[in-house]
Amino acid sequence: MEIVEKKYRGTPIDNKKYAVRLTKFIEHLVSNGKIIEAKYHFKNLFEAKPNHARTIRLGYLLSIATFDNEGVCKFDELLYRSKPKDIEIYWFRLKYYLSVNDYKNCEDCCTFLLSKPIKKEYLRTIIEACLSLNNYVISIQLVKYLKKEKMTLSDIGNKHLKKILLERFINELVRVKCG
Known part of the structure; x- marks a missing residue:
């Protein structure tokens, strides 16, 4: 198990660093080409921080990578509403x-x-x-x-x-x- 994953798995859900560590873990999975696993864990991140800028961008990229047209539409709208x-x-x-x-x-x-x-x-x-x-x-x-x-x-x-x-x-x- 890699350090990023150990940190994420060792962090309780109610810890204030949970979302940050989960985000880093998902980004690590994406960078290693583990898109399906990243998408699975992303659901937890989206429940925890649905309107966070990194969550929206990560969701957009995962939706593109998995050819999830509904996800692309949803994250395009969320991104647009965040006024980037x-x-x-x-x-x-x-x-x-x-x-x-x-x-x-x-x-x-x-x-x-x-x-x-x-x-x-x-x-x-x-x-x-x-x-x-x-x-x-x-x-x-x-x-x-x-x-x-x-x-x-x-x-x-x-x-x-x-x-x-x-x-x-x-x-x-x-x-x-x-x-």
Whole structure:
């Protein structure tokens, strides 16, 4: 048994540190890919602290990871009511739309996020969306954002991005030539 789990299991429910230790234990499970077990323990956390910011965010991520559409709707509303920054709401929605391959909403979320200064974690999700969806619209915006922020992708990322842009260029050439 790991230290995080020992601390959680050794803490009585009525202890004021119970929710904190349970949250850390659930986060530990998620980071180790034990999503189902984390979701099981999350029910206890949600009963103890349903409106806590970390609980809402953790519930949102677990709902996305387990394809729980009802949970996503519930935690999206809870997150919205907690009045976070718009950027955070769009990032969570992007993660959800990416998990269900909703191309149009991914584009919309990426467009909004790339118009703002964002955290690297958010940028990683946008890059993942761009490369996994082979999306031209996101690619163009990502290139502009990276240039503006004086950032670059790895060689592999750059090659994939160029491939997306080149495919679109070739398709446009063929359309103009044959059209």
